[in-house]
Amino acid sequence: MTSTPVFEVRNVSFAYDNSQAALEHVDLTVRSGESLVILGANGSGKSTLLKLLDGLYFPTEGEIAAFGEPLTESNLRDDAFNFAFRRRVGLVFQDSDVQLFCPSVMDEVAFAPLQLGLSHDEVGQRVDEALQALRIEKLRDRAPHRLSGGEKRRVALASLLSLNPDVWLLDEPTIGLDPRSLAWLVDFILQLRQQNKTVITATHDLAFAQKFATGIHVFDENHRLAASGKPGEILADHELLHRCNLSHFHVTHEASICH
Ligand SMILES: Nc1ncnc2c1ncn2[C@@H]1O[C@H](COP(=O)(O)OP(=O)(O)OP(=O)(O)O)[C@@H](O)[C@H]1O
Ligand SMILES: [Mg+2]
Numbered sequence: 235m236t237s238t239p240v241f242e243v244r245n246v247s248f249a250y251d252n253s254q255a256a257l258e259h260v261d262l263t264v265r266s267g268e269s270l271v272i273l274g275a276n277g278s279g280k281s282t283l284l285k286l287l288d289g290l291y292f293p294t295e296g297e298i299a300a301f302g303e304p305l306t307e308s309n310l311r312d313d314a315f316n317f318a319f320r321r322r323v324g325l326v327f328q329d330s331d332v333q334l335f336c337p338s339v340m341d342e343v344a345f346a347p348l349q350l351g352l353s354h355d356e357v358g359q360r361v362d363e364a365l366q367a368l369r370i371e372k373l374r375d376r377a378p379h380r381l382s383g384g385e386k387r388r389v390a391l392a393s394l395l396s397l398n399p400d401v402w403l404l405d406e407p408t409i410g411l412d413p414r415s416l417a418w419l420v421d422f423i424l425q426l427r428q429q430n431k432t433v434i435t436a437t438h439d440l441a442f443a444q445k446f447a448t449g450i451h452v453f454d455e456n457h458r459l460a461a462s463g464k465p466g467e468i469l470a471d472h473e474l475l476h477r478c479n480l481s482h483f484h485v486t487h488e489a490s491i492c493h
Contacts (some may be wrong), residue, residue, distance in 0.1 A: 238302040240264045240401055240432050241287055246296035248282055256282040258457045259296070264434060266400075269427050271443040272436040273468075274453030275479035280436035281328050283453075284403045287434065288325040321350060324394040328405040328436075330386035334378035339370065339389050342378055346397035364392040367422075383410030391422070402426060404435040408442050420445045438480060444469055454478045 241264040248257040257279045264270060264287075272280045285291050286298060289310050298305040300319060309315045324346075327333040336342040343364050347357040365371045368388045373381065378389055387410050394402060404423075408416055423446045426433050437443055443450060443465065450468040452475075454460040460478050461468060468474065475481040 237266055239299075240266050240268075240301065241305075242297075242299040243283075243287075244297045244299075246286065246293040246298060248279075248286060248291060248294050250282075252294065255457055257286070257293075260459050262451055262459065262462060264401075264432060266432055267427070267430045269423060269433045269446050269448045270435070271447040271450045271465075272434065272453065273438060273440070273443060273450055273478070273480060274436075275438060275455055278453035278455055278478070279457040280453060281405050284325060284405050284434065284436055288323060288403055289319060290325075321397070322399050323401040323403065324397050324399040325403040326387075326390045326394055326405060326407060328409070330383070330390045330410075331379065333390050333393070334386060337377060339365075339373045339376050339378055339381075339392075342389055343392045343396045346393060350397070360396040360398075364395040367395055368392040369418075384412060384415055387411060388415075399431075401432045401434070404433065406437055407435060408437060408439055416442070440469055440475070440480065452478050452480070 243260055243262045246257055246260045247255070249255045260283065272283060274280050282291070286293060289300070289305050292307050300323070303309060303315070305319070310319065334342055336345060340361060343361045344357050347360045352360070365374060368391055370385065370388050370392060373385060373389065378386060381389065387407065391407070407419055411419060420442070423433055423435070427446065427448075435443070447465045450463060450465050451459055452461045452468060454477065461471065461474050472481060
């Protein structure tokens with residue numbers, strides 16, 4: 235028995251201001267519990283795809299369904315649909331400054347559970363757990379915009395953890411992370427996988443992708459999906475990686491990386 239896909243993307247194109255192409259005829263299906271990686275060079279369309287999957291933009295052409303329902307502007311205007319969708323899907327933006335808007339880290343992490351209408355005690359518990367999981371208890375009373383890049387990224391992840399969505403959209407989550415935080419992030423994504431969460435990560439870091447991906451989609455520089463497959467086959471396809479301007483990263487069997 236196959237379950238309803240989390241996302242079905244059918245022949246989706248998107249152009250900013252109806253002129254700047256960002257996605258061209260993209261087809262893909264995301265199933266529950268997958269840890270998918272979206273690979274592509276700068277400007278290939280990774281962030282745009284995640285924003286479409288988060289219902290922030292809508293296709294210029296083609297269709298997206300989320301949990302079997304059309305993900306359209308009019309459906310998202312319906313309060314019940316919007317609430318259910320926002321509860322199940324969360325996006326960590328490539329630029330944390332776009333995401334963090336509250337006066338303190340605590341307010342930031344409490345925002346989603348408050349929106350869910352949880353009790354004061356439950357909100358407090360979720361905030362404590364998320365701060366602990368991300369090891370940022372000490373940042374609790376700090377202003378998010380005054381944090382370092384890596385600290386901001388942890389706060390952004392904590393604010394998603396306090397929502398605890400089924401689907402995690404992570405846009406370049408490695409940016410600003412030191413090696414220890416990077417190792418921690420891989421563990422964190424693997425834990426999400428164990429909890430059967432669906433994770434879609436945009437990155438151009440092949441070694442990072444190799445550590446947790448169950449499947450990989452590769453965009454070329456014409457904003458088209460150049461290939462989809464298992465990490466082993468995609469990362470071994472040097473011609474593909476070269477064509478998509480990703481080949482200056484070489485992935486070894488030990489998952490180390492060299493330029
Ligand atoms: N707000 C915008 N207005 C106009 N064009 C945009 C906008 N955001 C992105 N684009 C264009 O859309 C295309 C896809 O951009 P996108 O940000 O999705 O790429 P990306 O793969 O995430 O790149 P990166 O690796 O640099 O984050 C690019 O050509 C980009 O210049
Ligand atoms: Mg991007």
